[in-house]
Ligand SMILES: C=C1C=NC(C(F)(F)F)=NC1=N
């Protein structure tokens with residue numbers, strides 16, 4: 001059963017995104033983050049050293065098993081075919097990926113579909129198909145070369161004012177001290193890559209987010 005929007009919004013509270021380019025030990029980092037309070041996980045395997053083919057699928061399956069043992073949704077970035085092949089809990093797509101309507105038709109109503117949006121128009125186009133939208137970069141980010149213009153929480157506020165019930169997650173350079181304001185401005189949760197993946201102490205970094 002596709003989780004209600006409210007239940008899904010709760011699950012977006014601390015959304016960890018990671019792949020092999022973000023940390024030397026993906027499985028260890030993700031397991032620690034899951035132990036310390038991450039509520040949703042996205043496997044985002046992009047960049048020059050990214051895994052592909054069988055190696056990528058094997059890593060995806062290992063991460064999926066980890067997430068299942070912590071009862072945390074396992075989402076795959078971009079790669080809809082891989083998500084279907086391993087029965088992931090959902091996919092996340094950007095504006096340069098397959099159209100949200102097509103992805104929704106492929107994965108069906110019971111899987112999660114997340115869409116990155118950078119404008120109100122993109123949010124309006126996503127609303128009929130997406131279970132949640134990712135809005136950012138809220139702050140400058142090192143995790144995505146082609147991130148759009150930094151827009152703070154302005155668009156989060158605008159999208160929340162227009163779509164009262166739409167689950168929203170903020171992303172981009174987010175640190176623990178930013179979380180209260182981002183939630184105050186209308187996000188249900190925050191997505192984090194390097195503040196956890198690059199932390200010298202992943203457990204402590206995760207707990208600093210999770211206790212907020
Ligand atoms: C580019 C992205 C933007 N937002 C998100 C999420 F946080 F999941 F919404 N994931 C991405 N990969």
Ligand SMILES: [Mg+2]
Nearest residue numbers: 078093094097
């Ligand atoms: Mg993409």
